[in-house]
Amino acid sequence: MNRVRAARVEHDTRALLLRRVPVGESDLVVTLLTEDLGRVSALARSARKSQRRFGGVLEPLHTLRARLEERGDAELMVLCEVRLEAPRSSLLGDLECLRVGGRALGWVRDASPPRAPEPAIWDATISFLDDLALPEPPGGPDGLLASLGLSLLLACGWALDLEVCVGCGKRCPEGRPAMVDPQRGGLVCRACGGARLRLPGPVRSRLASTARGALRSVSADDAPIALELVEQALAAHLGIR
Numbered sequence: 420m421n422r423v424r425a426a427r428v429e430h431d432t433r434a435l436l437l438r439r440v441p442v443g444e445s446d447l448v449v450t451l452l453t454e455d456l457g458r459v460s461a462l463a464r465s466a467r468k469s470q471r472r473f474g475g476v477l478e479p480l481h482t483l484r485a486r487l488e489e490r491g492d493a494e495l496m497v498l499c500e501v502r503l504e505a506p507r508s509s510l511l512g513d514l515e516c517l518r519v520g521g522r523a524l525g526w527v528r529d530a531s532p533p534r535a536p537e538p539a540i541w542d543a544t545i546s547f548l549d550d551l552a553l554p555e556p557p558g559g560p561d562g563l564l565a566s567l568g569l570s571l572l573l574a575c576g577w578a579l580d581l582e583v584c585v586g587c588g589k590r591c592p593e594g595r596p597a598m599v600d601p602q603r604g605g606l607v608c609r610a611c612g613g614a615r616l617r618l619p620g621p622v623r624s625r626l627a628s629t630a631r632g633a634l635r636s637v638s639a640d641d642a643p644i645a646l647e648l649v650e651q652a653l654a655a656h657l658g659i660r
């Protein structure tokens with residue numbers, strides 16, 4: 420759309436802080452995943468000079484409510500006001516939760532397109548954080564992280580196929596082990612050259628259900644292999660590590 424210099428537009432949306440970068444003497448540029456606008460970058464003026472300016476709530480892992488101003492076609496929005504909508508303070512005091520939460524938000528930041536609302540990514544990330552804040556998270560922190568990773572792959576259209584060979588389309592019989600190449604998108608049968616990673620039958624069945632969104636949680640036992648699949652698949656799609 421080509422309009423004469425658009426006026427200022429205000430947005431009020433739920434948001435998660437994905438990154439903070441100091442700029443100048445006292446400002447921050449924040450990257451937010453917002454519910455209504457997707458991933459946006461915004462200038463938070465004086466955020467470092469005065470804790471009171473934003474009430475000290477510009478922390479990751481809490482659900483925030485942000486008032487953002489969009490000015491004409493400027494790339495950067497302006498963060499006018501932010502408050503806590505759902506605090507998850509218990510996570511900030513737990514090193515394991517911080518590690519897993521930081522990893523998750525890094526994936527979300529890399530996988531979210533700019534300025535495009537992605538309800539599936541938003542919902543998966545909020546569920547992940549809510550579950551992580553439970554006293555006994557199902558599957559433990561790594562199980563939750565793996566489950567979020569599989570949900571992100573699904574939301575981005577990169578779901579791993581753990582049931583059908585990505586090369587020839589042949590279906591692997593239920594309960595049978597299979598070789599998986601996450602960079603190629605899933606299972607690779609022997610005739611198509613196989614792959615390095617081998618998934619035992621029952622693990623493959625469980626993870627296949629999670630990968631297509633039928634089952635939400637990954638168990639603590641399946642978490643290490645699931646995380647390896649997710650990290651390799653995300654790396655292939657996002658060009659990271």
Ligand SMILES: [Zn+2]
Pocket residue numbers: 584585586587588589607608609610611
């Ligand atoms: Zn094949």
